[in-house]
Amino acid sequence: MDTTEFEGKTALVTGAARGIGAAVALRLAEGGADVALTYQHNQPAAEAVAGKIRGTGRRALALRADSGDPAAVEGAVDRVAAEWGRLDILVNNAGAYVVGPVADLGAEEFDRSVAVNVRGPYLAARAAARHMREGGRIISIGSNVADRTTFPGHTLYALTKTALTGMTKGLARDLGPLGITVNLLHPGPTDTDSNPADGPYADTVRGFTALGRYAGADEIAAVVAHLASDAASYVTGAAVHVDGGFTV
Numbered sequence: 001m002d003t004t005e006f007e008g009k010t011a012l013v014t015g016a017a018r019g020i021g022a023a024v025a026l027r028l029a030e031g032g033a034d035v036a037l038t039y040q041h042n043q044p045a046a047e048a049v050a051g052k053i054r055g056t057g058r059r060a061l062a063l064r065a066d067s068g069d070p071a072a073v074e075g076a077v078d079r080v081a082a083e084w085g086r087l088d089i090l091v092n093n094a095g096a097y098v099v100g101p102v103a104d105l106g107a108e109e110f111d112r113s114v115a116v117n118v119r120g121p122y123l124a125a126r127a128a129a130r131h132m133r134e135g136g137r138i139i140s141i142g143s144n145v146a147d148r149t150t151f152p153g154h155t156l157y158a159l160t161k162t163a164l165t166g167m168t169k170g171l172a173r174d175l176g177p178l179g180i181t182v183n184l185l186h187p188g189p190t191d192t193d194s195n196p197a198d199g200p201y202a203d204t205v206r207g208f209t210a211l212g213r214y215a216g217a218d219e220i221a222a223v224v225a226h227l228a229s230d231a232a233s234y235v236t237g238a239a240v241h242v243d244g245g246f247t248v
Contacts (some may be wrong), residue, residue: 005229006033010084012077014038014067014124015094017046019192020141023217024091027225029053029060036061036080038094059084067094067120068112077127089228090128092121092140096160097194099153110156117160118167125171125182134179137228138171140164141220144188144243150208161186165239172237181236183227188243190215210245 006028016025016037026049029035035053039046039062046062053060063079065072081087096116098109125138132138145154146161164184171182189205191197197206197214206212223242226232241247 004032006031009088010034010086011089012036012080013091013093017042020217020220021093022049023221024224025049026052027221029056029058034059038063038065038076040066068115070123073120073123074127077124081131087128087131089137092124098156102155105156113156113160118163129175132180136180138182139224139227140184142184142186144186144246147247169237184239186241187220188246190220208246210248
């Protein structure tokens with residue numbers, strides 16, 4: 001690992017108190033970036049991640065922000081840029097996993113899903129673009145269900161993650177003249193606290209992948225880091241599947 005690839009850069013990772021977000025935040029810090037992260041409820045977990053970031057010698061901020069609250073989303077972006085004088089990398093990771101039969105998911109569930117999974121990333125990207133210089137990176141975390149909705153009950157979740165494809169393509173076109181790239185990463189089954197590889201349905205889920213296993217959160221973080229790096233400077237508007245062949 002190149003511990004200087006993000007030297008002098010700052011990053012904001014939303015929803016990074018645990019799971020993929022935490023792994024991404026640590027990977028960027030290990031590459032030399034100062035990293036801020038947002039959380040909604042779990043302050044101890046977020047502060048623990050911030051502590052690990054500081055342990056790499058980098059600066060860290062843990063900010064409470066509900067990604068469904070427009071003012072909180074934009075405020076987090078603006079605070080990072082104000083405190084550190086710049087913002088180079090935004091990773092839209094925070095998400096609401098609202099699943100269930102269509103008959104049980106009405107307007108309230110729809111509004112919450114769209115607010116967190118679509119409006120939040122859009123407003124964060126919009127705010128970040130005001131602060132980013134040429135070479136800025138915006139990366140959103142989608143889901144394999146955007147292309148293959150294998151199980152019932154995922155209508156709302158798939159809807160919101162699919163919307164990120166259009167958002168990514170549009171932002172890539174709008175921000176390209178500024179030298180800012182915008183990409184989308186669709187993880188597949190990933191071993192986290194909320195979706196453990198030894199969970200009750202894990203054997204079934206594994207069976208849908210070509211590799212026959214879950215990803216580690218670090219494997220997802222490695223691809224995010226690549227998209228954030230100079231090596232991916234000509235990649236924009238892309239939707240990258242990191243799903244072990246779930247969608248092949």
